[in-house]
Amino acid sequence: MTARAFIVGAARSGSGKTSVAIGLMRALARRGLAVRGAKSGPDYIDPGFHAAATGAPGVNLDSWAMPPAFLGHLAAAQAEAEVLVIESAMGLFDGVPAAPGRSGAAADLARAWGVPVLLVLDVSGQSQTVAAIARGFASHDPGVRIAGVVLNQVASERHERLCRAAVEALGLPVVGAVHRNPDMALPERHLGLVQAREHAALEAFIERLAEVMARSIDLDAVLALARPLDAAGSAGAALPPPGQRIALADDAAFAFVYPHVLGHWRAAGAEILRFSPLADEAPDPSCDACWLPGGYPELHAGRLAAAGRFLAGLRRFAATGSVHGECGGFMVLGRAIEDAGGVTHPMAGLLGQVTSYAQRRMNLGYRQARLIGAAPIGPAGARIRGHEFHYSRVTEPGDDPPLAELADGEGRPLGVSGARRGNVTGTFFHAIAME
Structure with missing residues (x-):
């Protein structure tokens, strides 16, 4: 089985990627699909939420820290499902100056395997200006395809209408609009989000996210934009076990x-x-x-x-x-x-x-x-x-x-x-x- 994959990306941290990704994972799993999650970059917290949302282990896919063969090996193993949702760290193109494809940015994964991006845009404090941001993402790197947009932090029906029309005029499909909802916020502490194991009423929280995403996002359109993940490699760069x-x-x-x-x-x-x-x-x-x-x-x-x-x-x-x-x-x-x-x-x-x-x-x-x-x-x-x-x-x-x-x-x-x-x-x- 080779999963259809897509990347949930954004312009920056705090745009709602994690909430959208977790909610989509559970919403798709509730349809009876075998779903798995992955996180770009060095993040311990989100894979735990991914595992809780899907019932399957999460994984990190880090193009800077992992040699390409090892990265492909892990991606191929995680693609033994029907749907693979890859959550970007920080902004989609954020990484470090490095050799091509080794920056640590989620864009490296999109480029290497042809994985389309579902772009989450926080539209609070703006309306038609969101089109300029979407246009920038769509044209920034020809090797990275923005396949759809989710509007997040929408204030009203009128706000949604203005933002949606501006983005769709570019030829980019808007597959969902998530209105402001303080109940969706993930708790944080000084080093980031609270661990999944520490979250009170975790299952109810994930179910609530799934309900919001199923109501706010066209799941059929999301599945239609996903593409099979073609990755392969070897485990040669894995850390050896420290003992038997x-x-x-x-x-x-x-x-x-x-x-x-x-x-x-x-x-x-x-x-x-x-x-x-x-x-x-x-x-x-x-x-x-x-x-x-x-x-x-x-x-x-x-x-x-x-x-x-x-x-x-x-x-x-x-x-x-x-x-x-x-x-x-x-x-x-x-x-x-x-x-x-x-x-x-x-x-x-x-x-x-x-x-x-x-x-x-x-x-x-x-x-x-x-x-x-x-x-x-x-x-x-x-x-x-x-x-x-x-x-x-x-x-x-x-x-x-x-x-x-x-x-x-x-x-x-x-x-x-x-x-x-x-x-x-x-x-x-x-x-x-x-x-």
Whole structure:
């Protein structure tokens, strides 16, 4: 089975892409179609909502971080459905300066596979001017086809009529108009949307989005504009499993794991045993590797500091098994976390750094890493692509050797990063794929 695919794109973040994408996924699934979702770029949150809306795992498709063969491999696997809805990150053409097709923008996917774009335009504060924006998108890149438009944040029937007529005069079909509805808003926090697992009444919320989209958008027209996704590749750039049996921290404090990473670990024969540090659970001692993902440990620092069984068990595990922490996991492996209120909470002490959310600094962007020492994410010398997104600041670096040399998405050196001590390694950057 090869899915008919389309990209839900927009001019910027905050235009309503996620609400439209989630609602369309569920509305199409309610028709009895096998639907899957995908997210362009390095986003942990939206694939969880996609999975909840479709009942099937989501995936990230990142043209900067993933070599073309690996990107095609993941896309082909996700296309084993009837409909694939790909949600763009930020604006449709937003990425970093890079080799052709490797910018990280959703437009790269549209161009590579001929996937048409359903353009969501927030028309609040404008009417006929929306046509100028639509014209710009339609003509900006001849390799990217804008197949239809959804008007979002429509204020009234008259507002819809004016906007619709202006866009359709360009020859672009308007397949829907979503009127203002505060009940559709997704809750947010300092690092973005609240995780799907934390959303109160998630199923009712998704059903409400589906009702709105089914009422506001011509689903038959959306299906008619979708095209079969012709993608193929290989899994050669996938991150290797860090062990045969992997203890994976998994709760509200540790939730940022890419679906494609876990999928490859399982495909390679690894067994994943989940545990909850917030429930004061320790990694299973029968495992040979422990993975502490990113998440929101700063919101739970007091509970983690008081989780004696977790911290003692993690220290025992590190004596013989490998332990790796990404971002929030890296922070917990350190000596302490200072929360936003200025209270310092002791952590595992398996690495030497102290991090602070009281002294905030935004760290955001793609990262290219060369491993100085061996780690669960690869051997010494390995080159890995990923990203960094956090507001914490290292206030005491400790004296552990660094794990990697970093550069940004354009190759500009950023210095060394992370730490390693014995069987324990950690970094602020999230690994996505091998180069």
